[in-house]
Amino acid sequence: MTTIVRAATDSSTMLRRNLLRMVRYPSMTLMLVGMPIVFLLLFVYVFGATLGAGIGAGGSGTDGRTAYLGYVVPGILLMTVAAAANGTAVTVSMDMTQGLIARFKTMPIARVAVLTGHVVGNVVQSLIGVAVVLGVALLLGYRPAAGPLGWLGATGLLALIAFAMTWLSVALGLVAKNVESASNLPMPLTFLPFLGSGFVPTDSLPVGLAWFAEHQPFTPMIEGVRGLLSGTPVGSAGWLAVGWSVLISALGYLWARRLYDRRTG
Amino acid sequence: MTEQSDPAIVTVGLRKAYGEHVVLDDADLRVPAGSVYALLGPNGAGKTTTVNILSTLVAADAGTATVAGHDVARDPDAVRAAIGVTGQFSAVDHLLTGRENLRLMADLHHLGRARGRERVEELLERFGLTEAAARPAATYSGGMGRRLDLAMTLIGTPRVIFLDEPTTGLDPRSRREVWRFVRELVRGGVTIFLTTQYLDEADQLADRVGVLDDGRLVAEGTPDELKRLVPGGHVRLRFADADGLEAAARALAGSTRDDQALSLQVPADGSLASLRDLLARLDAAAAEVQDLSVHAPDLDDVFLALTDRSASRKAPPA
Ligand SMILES: Nc1ncnc2c1ncn2[C@@H]1O[C@H](COP(=O)(O)OP(=O)(O)O)[C@@H](O)[C@H]1O
Numbered sequence: 001m002t003t004i005v006r007a008a009t010d011s012s013t014m015l016r017r018n019l020l021r022m023v024r025y026p027s028m029t030l031m032l033v034g035m036p037i038v039f040l041l042l043f044v045y046v047f048g049a050t051l052g053a054g055i056g057a058g059g060s061g062t063d064g065r066t067a068y069l070g071y072v073v074p075g076i077l078l079m080t081v082a083a084a085a086n087g088t089a090v091t092v093s094m095d096m097t098q099g100l101i102a103r104f105k106t107m108p109i110a111r112v113a114v115l116t117g118h119v120v121g122n123v124v125q126s127l128i129g130v131a132v133v134l135g136v137a138l139l140l141g142y143r144p145a146a147g148p149l150g151w152l153g154a155t156g157l158l159a160l161i162a163f164a165m166t167w168l169s170v171a172l173g174l175v176a177k178n179v180e181s182a183s184n185l186p187m188p189l190t191f192l193p194f195l196g197s198g199f200v201p202t203d204s205l206p207v208g209l210a211w212f213a214e215h216q217p218f219t220p221m222i223e224g225v226r227g228l229l230s231g232t233p234v235g236s237a238g239w240l241a242v243g244w245s246v247l248i249s250a251l252g253y254l255w256a257r258r259l260y261d262r263r264t265g
Numbered sequence: 266m267t268e269q270s271d272p273a274i275v276t277v278g279l280r281k282a283y284g285e286h287v288v289l290d291d292a293d294l295r296v297p298a299g300s301v302y303a304l305l306g307p308n309g310a311g312k313t314t315t316v317n318i319l320s321t322l323v324a325a326d327a328g329t330a331t332v333a334g335h336d337v338a339r340d341p342d343a344v345r346a347a348i349g350v351t352g353q354f355s356a357v358d359h360l361l362t363g364r365e366n367l368r369l370m371a372d373l374h375h376l377g378r379a380r381g382r383e384r385v386e387e388l389l390e391r392f393g394l395t396e397a398a399a400r401p402a403a404t405y406s407g408g409m410g411r412r413l414d415l416a417m418t419l420i421g422t423p424r425v426i427f428l429d430e431p432t433t434g435l436d437p438r439s440r441r442e443v444w445r446f447v448r449e450l451v452r453g454g455v456t457i458f459l460t461t462q463y464l465d466e467a468d469q470l471a472d473r474v475g476v477l478d479d480g481r482l483v484a485e486g487t488p489d490e491l492k493r494l495v496p497g498g499h500v501r502l503r504f505a506d507a508d509g510l511e512a513a514a515r516a517l518a519g520s521t522r523d524d525q526a527l528s529l530q531v532p533a534d535g536s537l538a539s540l541r542d543l544l545a546r547l548d549a550a551a552a553e554v555q556d557l558s559v560h561a562p563d564l565d566d567v568f569l570a571l572t573d574r575s576a577s578r579k580a581p582p583a
C-alpha cells in the first residue's frame with residue numbers, strides 16, 4: 001500500500017469512528033447547536049427590534065426584527081462552526097487522557113489519520129449544526145435571497161471555515177493538559193463574532209474595537225457568508241475569508257502535526 | 266528459546282531524563298524471542314518510561330533499543346508493525362461497543378472486511394466478551410475492560426507484546442485470567458515484555474526478571490537466580506512468654522528478635538537438617554516454642570534486599 005492510499009484508508013477508518021461516536025452520543029451535537037440557537041432567539045426577540053432599527057434596515061417593530069434576523073444569521077452560523085470546533089478540542093483531549101492517542105501512536109497506521117479523522121468528522125458535524133441552526137432561522141422567518149450558486153458558495157465557505165477552526169482546535173486539544181482546559185482554550189473563537197460584524201456593523205463600535213473588528217478574520221468570514229446568502233456582492237471579503245481560512249488551516253495543521261509527532265512523553 | 270535465535274528486544278545504555286530527573290539510567294536489556302520478561306519495580310521506578318521508549322512513544326536521550334530487529338529511533342514504523350501494546354491504563358473508546366472497538370482495530374490493521382470480522386468474533390469469544398459485545402465499553406467492569414484492551418492489542422497478531430502493569434487494580438479472579446492469557450500467548454510463540462509491581466506475578470509468569478529501582482536495573486536473572494541472591498529463607502518462632510523468647514534468643518546467635526510479637530526470626534535454608542539442628546538447640550535451651558513457620562526466600566526478600574542496598578548506596582554519608 002502506498003503512503004497516500006494508506007493515509008486515505010486510515011483516515012476514512014478514523015472518520016467512521018468519529019461519525020459513529022456522533023451517532024452514539026447525539027447529545028453532544030445538540031449541545032453544540034444549543035448555544036447558537038439560544039443566541040439567535042435572544043438577539044432576534046430581545047434586541048432584534050431595536051438593533052434592526054439601529055442598522056437602518058427597515059422600520060421598527062416586526063420589520064426591524066425581520067431585518068435584523070437577516071443581518072445576524074451569518075454571525076450565528078460562524079458561532080455554530082466555532083462551537084463545533086470547540087467540541088473537537090474536547091474530543092481530542094479525551095482521546096489523549098484516555099490513552100487512545102497513545103494506543104494509535106504505537107500502531108502501524110498513517111500518522112496523520114488520527115487527526116484527519118477528527119477534522120473531517122467535525123466538518124460534517126459543523127455542517128449538520130449549520131443546517132439545524134439555519135432550519136430554526138427559517139422557522140423564525142429568515143428568507144435569504146441567495147440562488148443555488150449562492151447557497152453552494154455559502155456552504156463551501158462555511159465548510160472551509162469549519163476546516164480551519166477544526167485544525168486549530170485539534171492542536172488546542174492536543175496541547176491542553178486536561179479535558180477542562182481543552183474546553184476552555186477555544187472559547188474565544190465562539191465569541192469573536194461579537195467583536196466583529198456578527199451582531200452590529202463594525203462602524204458602530206468604539207474606535208479601538210472597530211479597528212480590531214475590521215481586521216480580525218471573523219469579520220470577512222461573516223461578510224462573505226452574509227453576501228453569499230443575501231445575494232449581494234461579496235467584494236474582497238470573500239477572498240479575505242478564504243485567505244484567512246487557508247492560513248489558519250495551515251498553521252493549525254502544522255501545529256497539530258508537531259504536537260502529535262513529538263516523542264517527549 | 267535457543268541461543269542462536271535473535272533476541273526480540275535489545276537495549277544498550279538506554280537513558281531518559283525529564284529535566285534534572287533521571288528516570289532511566291543506562292539500562293541494558295536482552296529479551297530472547299519467545300520468552301516472557303518481567304520488569305519489576307515500585308511506582309515511579311521507570312517501568313512505563315521503558316515501555317514507552319520500546320514502543321516508540323517516547324524518544325530516549327541516549328542509548329539504543331532494537332525491537333523485533335528494528336531500531337526504535339530509526340525505524341519506528343517497522344517496530345509498530347511488529348508490536349502490540351497494552352498500556353498501564355485501559356485505552357478503549359468508551360462510546361463504542363466492545364465489538365466496534367475491535368472492528369476499529371481490525372480496520373486499522375487493514376485486515377479486510379471478511380478476515381477482520383472473523384478475527385473480531387474469534388477474539389470476542391476467546392476473551393469471553395461475546396455476550397457483552399454489543400454494549401458500550403463504558404459499561405464494562407474493570408476486568409472486562411482489561412480483556413477488551415488485551416483483545417484490541419492482539420488483533421494485528423503482534424510478535425512482541427508489551428503489557429504495562431496488566432493486572433494492577435484487578436480482582437484476584439481477573440488477575441488469574443490475565444495470567445492464563447499470557448501463558449496462552451507464550452505457547453503461541455510471541456515474546457512478552459511485562460511490567461509489574463507484584464513479585465508473585467513476575468515469579469509466576471516470567472522466564473527472566475529485571476528489578477528496576479529508581480531508574481536503575483539493580484538485578485537481573487531468572488526468578489530462581491534472583492532468589493539465590495538473598496542469603497536464604499528463615500524460620501519464624503513464636504513464644505508464649507518473654508522468658509521463652511529470652512532463652513531462645515540467647516541460644517540462637519544471628520537471629521532477629523521482636524519483643525512486641527514475642528517472635529524470633531532465625532536464618533535458615535529450609536532444609537530438614539537445619540530444622541533438626543534448630544529444634545535440638547531449642548530443646549537444649551529449654552525454650553518453649555508456641556508456633557513455628559518456615560519461610561522460603563521469595564522475590565519479596567530479593568526486592569527488599571536489593572532496593573535497600575540501592576537506597577543505602579544513594580544515602581549521603583552520615
Ligand atoms: N512526562 C513526564 N515528565 C516528567 N516526569 C515524568 C514524565 N513521565 C514520567 N515522569 C517521571 O519519571 C519517573 C518514572 O515514571 P514511570 O516510568 O511512569 O514509572 P513507573 O511506570 O515505574 O511507575 C517518575 O518519577 C515520574 O514522575
Ligand SMILES: [Mg+2]
Pocket residue numbers: 312313314353429430
Ligand atoms: Mg507505570
